[in-house]
Amino acid sequence: MRPARMVAILAAALGAAACEAKKPGADAAPAAASAAPSADRILVGHIGSMTGSEATFGLSTDNGIKLAIEQWNAKGGINGRQIGLKTYDDQGKPEEAAVAATRLTVNDKVNVLLGEVASSRSLAMAPVADANGVPMITPSSTNPRVTKENGKVRPFVFRVCFIDPFQGTVAAKFARNDLKVSKVAILRDVGNDYSMGLADYFLAKFKELGGTIVDDQSYKAGDQDFKAQLTAIKGKNPEVIYVPGYYTDVALIARQSRELGMRQPLLGGDGWDSSKLFEIGGKAIEGSFYSNHYASDDPSPRIQDFVKAYQKRFGSTPDGLAAMGYDAAMVAFDAMKRASEPAGTSLRDAIAATKDYPGVTGIITIDQNHDASKPAVVVEVKGGTSVYVTTVKP
């Protein structure tokens, strides 16, 4: 009996210590982003995948948000109030995103919730934001269900990016008109709302434009071996393979397809956007294309100013996620300035009234579905980085 009790006490102590270590570790200390810890601070909550398979999504978005906060705080904050940031890591898991959303809205009482990049995690967060009356802006979730479920627009959820029906169309048009191909195979991530939605929209549009889908294979995120699916696709001889997944899997798919001797270019969506794609994919991903929210080599002054400021602050070139995080935060702050109260329903109404906001990723107007109607760019992977090819307007 005695050893058992000792074990129980030890376990309780371990549990307590583990809880301590995990929680504070999960929130990034907003050293540069917060000023005096006054009760008059405006608190921004961010939920992102800082670790896990899509770690660069969360880290880039967080950097974009931090840059926006620092720029506003340097100008004196919003109506004299400084802005603070509280970030939670959801490890790439939807359950964790929902828990973090509850924590931010109920415990930390944030003014606005920013996140998530991945549609499956935004879908987990959206009901929590609605239930607690905290406006939520997703920077890069493109699945339409995030703002509109069953024909009803979610009252507190907004997005500042385009949606997948448009993104699928962009890819289909690019394949048909620019790459001039008629036979495409699809390799989709079956457990991922974003990937399934995007693949479906691409399929519909590509067929409408007169192309044929020669094969439609699937994989599960985290799979290591794609050779079975790729061998089957190879047998059907497509000219392009559409892989609307996230960068870790896409890089491996590219490598394994080259190992099987397949030379077709791959085509994808904004889930590819990460420096890790080039790092892991290496030579295998060269010559492939993907649709994205912005191109960092776009010469327009607004974009270049942002790129330079980001490079100065973080020492790397901002990817699409960072730009979207920045725009989401800027739209939130712009709305807070206009709103009678930078929280709750008045903030929600101000965000909904955003019109022609000049964002880094395009002119942002929130429509009646709480979505933004913006052009998309298509970039090519060349020389270990993404190079702008063309813009497609909605």
Add this chain to the structure above:
Amino acid sequence: MTEFLQHVVNGLSLGTIYALIALGYTMVYGVLKLINFAHGDVYMVGAFAGYYIATALDVERSPSLPKAVAVFVGAMAVCGALGWAIERFAYRPLRNRPRLTSLITAIGVSFLLEFGFQLPSLRAQGEAFRGVLEGWGLRLPAPVAGVLAVLPDNFPPGPTPRFFPEPFERVDWTVLGGVHVSNYDVVSLAVAVVFMVALQLIVYRTKFGTAMRAVSYDSRVAGLMGIPVSRIISGTFVLGSVLAAVAALLVAGSRPRIDPIMGLMPGLKAFVAAVFGGIGSVPGAMVGGLVLGFSEEMVAGYTVSSFRDGIAFAMLILVLLLRPEGLFGRVSAEKV
């Protein structure tokens, strides 16, 4: 035809991995009548051990054969030690308890490894703890703060996947008119065969192997005959874990993504392979692994690819319904 042959090559590559992991399951079941659910996670630890050693030896920038061998041997040693430790501290104290207790403990060890490896690095945890103390207005005493600086900052690895460096240059060949084989496939097949043959020799030609088989028939009588049962059981765990490490390194060479839950699926599938071949039978595990690898590849390639994982469990259900003792298993009557 080339598509079929390519599937055969892929299936063989997959099957040998499952066979190597299944051997660990089957041997432990043979001697202890315990399904070691933590075995898949020993495989995962093997991959990470190899990764850490490879990073320390800077294999990424200057790969070489001696370094590859060092990575192999190092990972095998780490897994062997881990297998020994799991048996010693998690299963041996429960040896005289009902079998269900050990089974649940095995699941517990599995989760411990999986989620333990997903924790933030020890140094990050230490820093977070210091942050909490400072938030309360306390300070960390100087010697403890000194310890903080030497804590590893990349172990535990956390949930972000890592990418195993390539130990040697990849060469692809096209044979038989269109089938793509790489030197990685050839090497991994050769290494797997060598280890399986070595295991057969150990189990059937050495004193240790004979003792292992004796313990698996009847451990009490074997003990009475002078066999050091505990030592044999420890040795069995070490052997199985070493094979899991080999499997992990062979996988990591050609499918380089490693993360803390990479052992879950292969572990479950290898368990199915072991049951299919007859759990407790060494040749059964090898055959079961190969059959499962082929089935998975053919199903994923020729039918709906999302059934890839489902096929393993469908096979499990079929085997248990139709021939529960497996291909090579013996139907044992229990005298009441």
